[in-house]
Amino acid sequence: MKKSNKRKVEIVVISDVHLGTYGSKAKELLNYLKSIEPEKLILNGDIIDIWQFNKRYFPKSHMNVIKQITSLLSKNTTVYYITGNHDEMLRKFKGFKLGNFKIVNKLTFNLQGKKAWFFHGDVFDVTMKHSKWLAKLGGKGYDLLILINTFFNWLSGLLGYGKFSFSKKIKNSVKGAVKFINDFEKTATDIAIDNGYDYVICGHIHQPEIRVFENQKGKTTYLNSGDWIENLTALEYNNKEWSLYEYSKDETLKAISKKKKKKNKEKLKENEILFNELLKEFNLNKS
Incomplete structure (x- = not known):
């Protein structure tokens, strides 16, 4: 995307990308990152899924997200990496700084006279505090569910039906039970109010929201x-x-994505034609 078309944004917060897992929508995130020009980019935890990291699965699209973040750094964007539970290994590097890049466990800002408090949120998670092995097992199960869901939606598309999210439905039910016990949002907001914060910004529970408590x-x-x-x-x-920001409602990026897919199909078709011509030249037939 041309620089002139990029949206200037003061602060952008993303979290729970889980690069290195099958469920991560890295291509869509890359499209989004290429469309913006933020002054500050806050990576609010679980960007790289170190829990489930497997060097056999880290596709080019996932690496491209990291490259794009690096590109933003070179264009004077300040990037804060707030550690989460899936990338908790980075907590030992808390305080690390390199140019405009910083690793922290939490962050506070004064935004035009209002106090903002940023952190991932796993510190309030009852499953993290008492059963980390169960949380990790749940992460692997969730990744498997995403794979099954992807296959189901592919099959559903062939049959002319719409998409359905097993994982989201199950996750929402589970998170509802956890919230009943732990009340993540209330805990975060009560502490924020006690400490005089006007904004409390989290990730972790995969539930996008802006709400006054x-x-x-x-x-x-x-x-x-x-x-x-x-x-x-x-x-x-x-x-x-x-x-x-909701990618599903960004018609501009969706149009660009469709254009790219069409171009890729045309390229594949062109390559197939060239290969067939090569076979003819050598008097070979495709078996």
């Missing part, structure tokens, strides 16, 4: 950046306002 002590705005597995969402801050 209020208790007897005051109120705060809770924001969750969602994920790049199913929701394909990000948070954007511009002109003193937060908004939720």
